[in-house]
Amino acid sequence: MSVGLYIHVPFCLRKCLYCDFTSYPRQEEQVQLYLQSLTAEMVLYGDRLDARHKSIKTIFVGGGTPTCLRPEYLAGILEQVGKVFSIEQGAEITTEANPGTVNLPALKELRAVGFNRLSLGVQSTHRELLRLIGRIHTFSEARQAVTEARIAGFENINLDLIFGLPTQTAAQWRQSLHEIMALQPEHISCYGLQLEENTPLTKAVEQGQLKPCPEEEELAMYQMARQLLGENGYQHYEISNFAQAGYQCRHNLLYWQNQAYLGLGPAAHSYLNQSRWGNVEGIEEYASLVKQGQRPVAEKTTLTIKEQMEETVFLGLRMLEGVNVESFQQRFGKSLQEIFGKQVSSLTAKGLLEQSFGHLKLTEKALPLANQVFAEFV
C-alpha cells in the first residue's frame, strides 16, 4: 500500500497577516540547516520504513513558501526523495508557490525535475485586499505566474482564493471568481478566512480596527463560489475545493479518505500504521534531533479502532460525495450503521446527513455547518 508524502518548507519572504502556519524568515544558514536535516530525516525513514510505505503515490511540497527556496534546492529535495523512496509512475507531485517568488526559468526547472502540479496562492484579485492581508504579490503577478507556468509545461494548476475577508464585498468576490476562472486553472480552492489566534489580522479585528466579514455575507460568498464555479465546469468535491473532471487533488484526497501519509520537515504531520504524529516546529530543534539519529517527533498518538472509525467518518464527510459505506465496512469489518447508527439517524432527522449511491454525505444545509456534524462523531 503506497503512501503520500508531505514535505514542509518552513520559510517565507514575509509573514502574511492572517497566517499561523509554521514558517520563518528565509535566512541562508537556516535554509542550509533545514535542507541537510531534511535529507537526514529522509534517510532516517529510509532505514526504518518497510518497502510498501516507501512507495510514494503523491508528493506535496507545502509551506511556508517552497518557492522562496532556489529551484535547484527544490529539485534537490525531489531528487533525494527519489533516492530514498520509490516514486510511483504517474505520481502527483505538487509544489505550492507564491506568485511573488516564481519566474519562467524557475518554473521550467521545477517542471523539468518532475513537479507536475502547481498550487499558487493567489488569495485575492484585489490590490487593496491583498495589501490588507499582507500578501507580497499583486494579482497581475499571479496572472503572469499562471501564464508562465503554462509555458513551463504545468498542465495541472491550482489557484487558492480566500473569501470572507474584512471589507470584502460580494461584488468583489464575484469579480475575483470570474478573473480566476478566466485563467482556466484545473483546480480552485476557496477557503473561508479563518481568524487564527494571535495573528495581526485577528488582533486588528479584536481591537475593532477591522470589522470581520458578517457571517451571512461569508455564507453568501461561499454559495456564490459553489454556483459560479459549478456552472463553469468546476466540480465541488470537498468543502473548500473545486476541480475540473479528473483534476481532484490526489494528495489531499488521501487526507480525507483517511489514508496513510508521511510528513517530513518541521511541523509536518504523518499518519502511518494507525499512528498520527507531528514533527517539532523549530528548525534548530528539528535539526538537532535528526542529527542525533532521532525522529524529530513532538507528539505521537496511536489511534484506537474507534478513533480510526471516527476520523474516517468526519474526514470523509468533508468530501461532497461523502463516506463510502462499503469501504468503511471493508476497512473495519463493521458497518457504519452499527458503529454510528445513533448519530446518523439523529443527524439525518435534523436534515444534516443523507445517504446516496452508497455514500453517507452532508446535505446542502450541513455544508457550511459541517463542524456541527463532525463533532457528533468524536
Next chain:
Amino acid sequence: MATPQHRIRNFCIIAHIDHGKSTLADRILEHTGALSQREMTEQFLDKMDLERERGITIKLQAVRLFHKAADGEEYQLNLIDTPGHVDFTYEVSRSLAACEGALLVVDSSQGIEAQTLANVYLALENDLEIIPVINKIDLPSAEPDRVKQEVEDVIGLDTSEAVLASAKTGLGINEILEQVVTKIPPPKGEATAPLQALIFDSHFDAYRGVIAYIRVVQGTLKPGMRIRMMATQKEFEVTEVGVFNPRMTFIDELNTGEVGFVTASMKNVQDVRVGDTITTAQNPALAPLPGYRQVTPMVFCGLYPVDTVDYEDLRDSLDKLKLNDASLIYEPETSDALGFGFRCGFLGLLHMEIIQERLEREYGINLITTAPSVVYRVTTTKGETLEIDNPSNLPPVNNIEKIEEPFVKATVMVPKDFVGTVMELCQGKRGIYSNMEYMGVNRVMLTYDIPLSEIIYDFFDQLKSRTKGYASLDYEMNGYRESDLVKLDILLNGEVLDALSCIVHRERAYTRGRGLCEKLRSLIPRQMFEIPIQATIGNKIIARETVKAMRKDVLAKCYGGDISRKRKLLEKQKEGKKRMKQVGNVEIPQEAFMAVLSIEE
C-alpha cells in the same frame, strides 16, 4: 493522665466573617506547641479544599490543646473555631452549647459588624463568658480604642481588659490564653453521674462509620461501653474515643467536661442525630440534654444532572453529603424540561453554591442548578394552604386566594454616611422600615423587614457595592406576609421551560421578564435554527428576544494533514455541548438556568 475537671476550659472563637478567627486559632495552635511552625499552614483548621480556596470557614472544628498557665498549672483547652458567614450560624450555635466561654474577635480596623452582634447574642443566650479580643491591631488602619468603645456601647461588655491582639504577628496570644484560664469557668457536671454527652456535630467516615463530636456533660465515656442515643434509642458499643490535637488521636476515655469524638460502628447516620444525647445502656441518664432547634432551609433550587444517566449518582452523592451536613435536605422532583432531579433546600446562597460545587468537584457530576426560590405560602380559593418551593408548582391564578412570602428581619450595619443609600436600597427591595440605632458616633444599625426573595436575588451584592463594601448584613426569618406576586414563565421555541419559571412581584414582572429574555439571548449559543425567547405572565407575552440561527461553522483548511488538531477542536466543541442541556431541540447552557440571578436592573 486525665486532666482534673477544674483545669479544663472549653471555648469557641466567634466573630464576623473574616475578622480573623481561624488565623487566631493558628496562633493558639502554635503557641501551645500543638503545631510547629513548620507544620503550620495558614488557617490550618480550614481543612476542606473549598474552605482553603475561598478563605472562609464553613464547618466548625474542635481541637484539644494544653496550656501551661502563669499559675504554673497545665490546662486542657478545648477550642472550637466557627464560621462567620450568616449561612452557617447554625454551626456557631451548636458550638456554643459545648463551651463555657467564647473569644469574641473584632477586627480593629472594622469594628462591630452584623454577625459580630448576631453571634455575641447567641453566646449570651447560652450564658457563655465572653472575652473580647480586638484583633488585627498590626494594621495601620486599626482603631482599637474606638472599637473597644463600640463593644462597650453596643454590646455592653466591659472592655477594660479586652486583649489587643494580632493573629498575624502573634501579639497578645499568651494574654488571651491566660484570660481563657482565669475568666472562663471550668465545666460543671458530676463525674460519677450517669453519662450525658451532647452530640454537637458528626462526620461520616467510610471505615469508622459515623464519628460523633461530643461534649461530655457528665459521666465518662470509654471504648467498650454500651451507649444509647436518647432520641433514637439506638444502642452501640463504643469502638474508640479521641480528640483532635489537632490530628485525630485516640485516647483512653473522655471525662466529664471534655470535648472529643466517639466512634461505635454507627453505619446509619439517621441514628446519630446532632443535638441528641448519648448515655449508657446500663445506667442511662434520666433525661436528655436540651438539643438544638431544627434548622429550616431558607432557599430551594432544583438540581438536575446534565446527563440523565447521572441521576442515581446524584442521589448517592447527595446522600453522602448529607452525612456530614444535616442541614441539607432534598427530595426527588421532575421537570418537563430537565427530567429527573432533586429539589434541595439550603441555609442560604453560599451554602447552595458550596453543595453544588462539591457535587461537581468531589463527585464529578455535571449539574444544572435552577434559580433559587424561597418557600411561598399559597392559600387556594378552596381554602387550602400550600407551601410552594418550586415556582412551576404554583396553582393557576384563578385558584389562588392569596400568596404570602417569607420575610426576614435584616440588620444592616453601616457608617452613617451611607444610611441614605442603604435605606433607598431597602425600600427598593420592598423593605419595611423597622428601626435605626446609632452605634457610637459614626455607625448606624438599620433594621428592615425585607422579603427573603429579594435578599437572595441581589440584595447583598447591591449592599456591598453601594456602600463600597462598608456595610454588613445579618438576617433571620421573620414570618410571612401577603404580597402581590405573579408567576413569570419563559418560553423557548414556543414551549414553556418550567425550570426557568419564577415568582416575582407584579411591579417587577416587566423589567424582570425583559432582563431575563435579554440575558438568555446572550447565554444561549446560536444553533442551527432561530430560537424565539418569550417571557409571559399568564397568557400575556411581556417580552421577546431571538437567538439568531448559526449560519456557518466549518474549518476551511486542513493544515498539511494535521488531523489531530482538527480532532481536538471537534472534541472541544463536543465537550462544550456536553455541558449543555438538550431541551426539545434546543441546547441550553447550564448558566442559563440561573440567569435570573444575574439580570441587571
